[in-house]
Amino acid sequence: MPPLTRWFVKTALVYLVVALLGGAVLASGPFLHLPAAILVAAPAQIHLFVVGWLTQLIFGIAYWMFPSHSRELPRGRNDIAIAVYVLLNAGLVLRAVVEPWQTVDPRPILGALLVASAVAQWLAGVGFVIHAWPRVRGR
């Protein structure tokens, strides 16, 4: 398993734990006096699960298992794959922190950070498609 795949998969496992913990915390909302920013964190929690866990796991395994790109670059361009990892996680963490905060206390700086999070995650998606596309082929 290549090092970048290990990073993708281990980070995905961390998100899995955090997302399920977040789900448990949100479910305890009616019983505990939680801060407002946590009570409105459901969209961020869902994305920690679907993007942080599922999508990131797929990205990591695809990087490892898809047919090789070429003899010289069996897994394609590493710089793109590393950028995908960094952008996906930077964008997702930014979202998880800023989105609930922005919901309860809207400010221009938080709005700008949310836009930055959207751009980072979008670039990660585009980067993955660019990286994976040539490897989706026959022998």
Place this chain on the structure above:
Amino acid sequence: MPRVSIWFVRTSLLALLVGVTLGAVMLGAKGLGAAPAVWFLLPAHLELVLVGWMLQLAMGVAQWILPRFGARGAARGSAAAWIAYVALNAGVLCVVVTATLSGPLAGALQWMGRLAEVGAVAAFVVSVWSRVRASGISAM
């Protein structure tokens, strides 16, 4: 990778591209205080990332990776696999288009899309059922 898997996986990558674009538009609009204007994109975003991307990728990889020794036509993909591919994408397209429509047409189109997706899943199950078996290589 058999041809049908290449079509499944590449189409799933396109769905990912459009799905994350819609997601980014919605999240960016939230940051700019314009979320209600683009909220109608949510059903299309969900459909594209959950069915168009994840389910389709799983179907394509399954066609590639499941044992196929002795299976007829496995290099190209079985007829059922191709039916699954066409029906799934017709279904996704129908459901995504309904995000921009309203009224009875949208309801009918969504119903047709869901029906096509059920047909796709049934065809997929038929295409892989006999391949879910010991490959003769695995130790366990």
